[in-house]
Amino acid sequence: MQAQFTVQIDSFHKISKIPNAWSNEDYLHLMALMGLDDGLEGMDSTELREMCMMSLNDLGDVEAAKIVLSHLFIDEVTEGKIDQLANDMVGDRMWEEYSDCLFHERFFSAYALLREAFNGVFAQPTGVEFSVNITAKDADDLTLFDESLHAAMVRLLSAGLSPDALMHRLYEDQIKGTHFPESEGILWKLELVASEGLSRQYKMVSSAFWFEQFANVEQFDANSHADTVDEDE
Structure with missing residues (x-):
């Protein structure tokens, strides 16, 4: 079932390393x-x-x-x-x-x-860290993020990208379908920051390769859905 949301980009900045990635x-x-x-x-x-x-x-x-x-x-x-x-x-x-x-x-x-x-030599990695505020029309719709967080979130965010974005070209079947294992390789860090009523705020880290366009996006409306769980799993 498709659930409808309003997505607001609360913060967005580029990063070249993930904090505490190395212990x-x-x-x-x-x-x-x-x-x-x-x-x-x-x-x-x-x-x-x-x-x-x-x-x-x-x-x-x-x-x-x-x-x-x-x-x-x-x-x-x-x-x-x-x-x-x-x-x-x-x-x-x-x-x-x-x-x-x-x-x-x-x-x-x-x-x-x-x-x-090596003080250079290797390319500087280009990542993004951003937070979004998601508002649902019905509080029950937010539960899809509890069912399959990464898959539901990538589907939601893809709606804020242009139709010719790489995300759509490479993963259109997964976005429309019910099995999206690659989503965990797209959103590297994904954390629930706050939850109140019809809204949730999430903070995430990914590659600029996927979400650089969000530097110029403030808000959009979008649908999303959870993956289907195989009964044999």
């Missing part, structure tokens, strides 16, 4: 992959990060990219594919171009880390 545990694992995990006990988070960045820089750009990708895609991508991607990263924009969008967020964070480690 001490991530840095320790990167150091271990480089064979440099001895003597790190008692090192504070700032020192650990600086040590990791310097160590990556010492490897050179391609080798450093291999380490970062091996950490991010452990058991998901073959060693040979990691080698290929690491070589391609310097000239490409994998957070936009990689065929599986479920990998895009991790590529974005890889570029952010490597660009800092």
Whole structure:
């Protein structure tokens, strides 16, 4: 069932990294992959990060990219594919171009880390952070975001984009249909900020590749619907 909403863009700005994307545990694992995990006990988070960045820089750009990708895609991508991607990263924009969008967020964070480690060399990742206020005609309509948050939200937001936007060209079947697994690769972070009566406010992070147009959008009306849950699941 299609539910109707009014969507207001409350805030919108571009980002080149996701806050807190890298933890001490991530840095320790990167150091271990480089064979440099001895003597790190008692090192504070700032020192650990600086040590990791310097160590990556010492490897050179391609080798450093291999380490970062091996950490991010452990058991998901073959060693040979990691080698290929690491070589391609310097000239490409994998957070936009990689065929599986479920990998895009991790590529974005890889570029952010490597660009800092090498003071450039790698392309600067382009992301967006924005918040929206959603107002329903009926309070029950808001429950569709409880049923399938990412899918329902991407469908809703797609209505605020121009008809020739990449979102429509690549995912029109999923937007109109009832199965949209790629939606979690489109909206990387999605958080409910406030809920009152007929309205909810959400904050989200994504790629400028999808939502850059929202820099010039204030409000729009749109429909959305939840994914259909397979009874066998």
